[in-house]
Amino acid sequence: MAHSLCLIGGGNMARSLIGGLIARGTDAARISVADPIAAQLDSLQKQFGVRVSTNNADAARGADVIVLAVKPQDMRSVTAGLAPALASRRPLIISIAAGIRTSDLRRWCGGIPVVRCMPNRPALQGCGMTALFGSSDVSAAGRALAEDILSAVGATLWLDQEDQLDAVTALSGTGPAYFFLLIEMLEETGIALGLSTEVSRKLAIETAYGSGCMAREAAEPAATLRRQVTSKGGTTEAALKVLEGQNVRAIFAAAITAAANRSTQLADEFGAD
Numbered sequence: 001m002a003h004s005l006c007l008i009g010g011g012n013m014a015r016s017l018i019g020g021l022i023a024r025g026t027d028a029a030r031i032s033v034a035d036p037i038a039a040q041l042d043s044l045q046k047q048f049g050v051r052v053s054t055n056n057a058d059a060a061r062g063a064d065v066i067v068l069a070v071k072p073q074d075m076r077s078v079t080a081g082l083a084p085a086l087a088s089r090r091p092l093i094i095s096i097a098a099g100i101r102t103s104d105l106r107r108w109c110g111g112i113p114v115v116r117c118m119p120n121r122p123a124l125q126g127c128g129m130t131a132l133f134g135s136s137d138v139s140a141a142g143r144a145l146a147e148d149i150l151s152a153v154g155a156t157l158w159l160d161q162e163d164q165l166d167a168v169t170a171l172s173g174t175g176p177a178y179f180f181l182l183i184e185m186l187e188e189t190g191i192a193l194g195l196s197t198e199v200s201r202k203l204a205i206e207t208a209y210g211s212g213c214m215a216r217e218a219a220e221p222a223a224t225l226r227r228q229v230t231s232k233g234g235t236t237e238a239a240l241k242v243l244e245g246q247n248v249r250a251i252f253a254a255a256i257t258a259a260a261n262r263s264t265q266l267a268d269e270f271g272a273d
Contacts, residue, residue, distance in 0.1 A: 002030075003030070003064035003065055003145060004030045004031075004032075004062060004063045004064045004065070005021070005026075005030060005031050005032070005063060005064070005065045005066075005067065005149070006031075006032045006033070006034065006059050006060045006063035006065070006066045006067070006091075007031070007032070007033045007034070007066075007067045007069055008034050008035075008056050008059070008060065008066060008067065008068050008069060008070060008078055008082070009034070009035060009068070009069035009070040010033045010034070010035035010037070010040045010041055010044050010052075010069075011035075011040070011069060012124055013069050013096060013119060013123060013124075014033060014035075014044075014067070014069045015044065015047075015124075016123050016124045016126070016128075016153050017067065017069075017123075017149065017150075017152060017153055018031060018033070018044065018048050018050060019048065019126075020126055020152030020153045021149065021152045022048055023152075024152055028048050028049040028050050029049075029051070031048070031050040031051065032050060032051040032052065032053065032059045032060075032063065033050055033051070033052050033053075033059065034052070034053050034054065034055065034056045034058070034059035034060065035052075035054065036054055038054060041053070041054065056078060056081050056082055057081060057082060057084065057085040060082055060085055060086075060091075061085055062089070063091050064091055064092065064145075065091055065092045065093075065094060065145060065146075065149065066082070066086075066091050066092070066093050066094070067094045067095075067096065067149070068093065068094065068095045068096065068097060068105075069096050069097075070097060071097065072097045072098055072099050072100050072266055072270050073270060075095070075097050075100050075105070075108075075270065076104075076108060076270065079105065079108035079109050080108060082109065083108065083109060083110055086109055086110050086112060087110055090112045090113070091112070092112075092113055092115065092138070092142045092145060092146065093105060093109055093112060093113065093114045093115070094114075094115045094116075094117060094146055094149065094150075095114065095115070095116045095117070096117055096118070096119055098118065098169050098173060098263060098266060099166075099169070099263045099264070099265075099266030099267040099269075099270060100116070100266075100267060100270055100271060101116070101162065101267050101271050102114045102115075102116050102133065102134075102135045102162060103135075103271075104267075104270075104271035106135055112137075113134070113135055113137045113138040113139070113142055114134070114135045114138070115132055115133070115134045115135075115138055115142070115143070115146040116132070116133050116134075116162065116165065117130050117131060117132040117133070117146070117150055118130065118131050118165055118168045118169050118172070118173045119150065119153065119154070119173075120172050120173050120175065120176055121176045122154065122176060123153035123154050124153075126152075126153055126154060127154050128153045128154030128155070129154055129155050129156075129157075129172045130150045130151075130153070130154060130155070130156045130157075131156075131157055131158075131159055131164075131165060131168040131172065132146060132147065132150065132156060132157070132158050132159065133158070133159045133161075133162045133164075133165055134146070134158075143158070163264075165263070166260045166261075166263040166264050166267075167260050169259065169260065169263040170256045170257070170258075170259035170260035170263065171256060173259075174256075174259045178252070178255075179208060182208070183204045183205060183208050184204075186200075186203070186204035186207070186208075187200045187201050187203075187204040188200075190203060190204065226240075
C-alpha cells in the first residue's frame with residue numbers, strides 16, 4: 001500500500017490491521033496511530049515501528065486514509081476533534097464501529113467519502129470476514145483502497161445496501177460468539193461424560209476447526225454436509241432430533257434477529273442530534 005494510513009484507536013483490531021499490512025509489505029513509516037493510552041502506543045511502536053501520538057489530529061495530519069477504530073459511543077467526539085484537520089484535506093474515512101451510519105459519519109466529518117465496514121474477531125488471527133459499504137461519493141479507487149486495507153486481515157465483500165450491515169453485524173460480527181458458545185458447551189458436556197478437560201477441549205476445538213474447513217471448501221451447502229454425516233438410526237441423528245425437538249432453529253433465529261435489532265438501535269442512539 002503506497003498511501004499513508006492513520007488509525008484512530010490502537011486496540012486489537014488496529015493491531016491486527018497493522019500487522020497484516022506490514023506482513024504484506026507496507027512500510028511502517030506510512031502508518032500512524034493515535035490513542036489516549038500511552039502504554040498501548042508504546043507497544044505498537046516497539047512491535048511494528050509505526051508513528052504514534054496521543055493527539056488524533058496530529059496523527060491524522062497528511063494521511064490519505066483514516067481508519068476510525070474507536071467505540072461507537074466515542075465516534076462523535078472523535079470525529080468532532082478531527083473535523084478541522086479534515087477541512088483542508090479529503091482523506092478516505094473507514095469506520096469499523098458497529099451501528100454508526102455513513103450519513104452521520106459524513107455529517108460529522110464535513111461531507112467527505114466514508115466506507116463503513118464490519119470486521120469480526122477472527123481478524124485478529126488474519127482469518128476474519130469483513131463486509132463493506134461505501135457512501136455514494138467513494139470512488140472506485142477509494143473502494144479498491146478500502147478493500148486492500150481490510151483484506152490484510154481476511155476475506156472481504158461489498159454490500160449494495162447499508163441497512164444490510166445490521167444483518168452482517170448479527171451474523172458474522174457477533175457470530176464468533178455463537179461458535180465459541182458451542183465449543184464451550186461441547187467441552188463441558190464431554191467433561192460431564194467422563195473425558196478429561198484437556199481431551200474434551202481439544203476434541204471440541206478441532207471438531208469446530210475441521211467442520212469450518214469442510215464448509216469453506218465444499219461446493220455443497222451446509223444442509224447437504226449435515227445430511228452427509230447423519231446416518232439413519234445413528235448417533236448423529238439421535239443428537240439432532242433432540243436439538244430440533246427443542247426448536248434450536250427458532251432460538252438461533254431469535255438470537256441473531258435480536259443482535260440485528262440492537263445494531264439498528266445503536267445507530268439511532270449514537271447518530272441522533
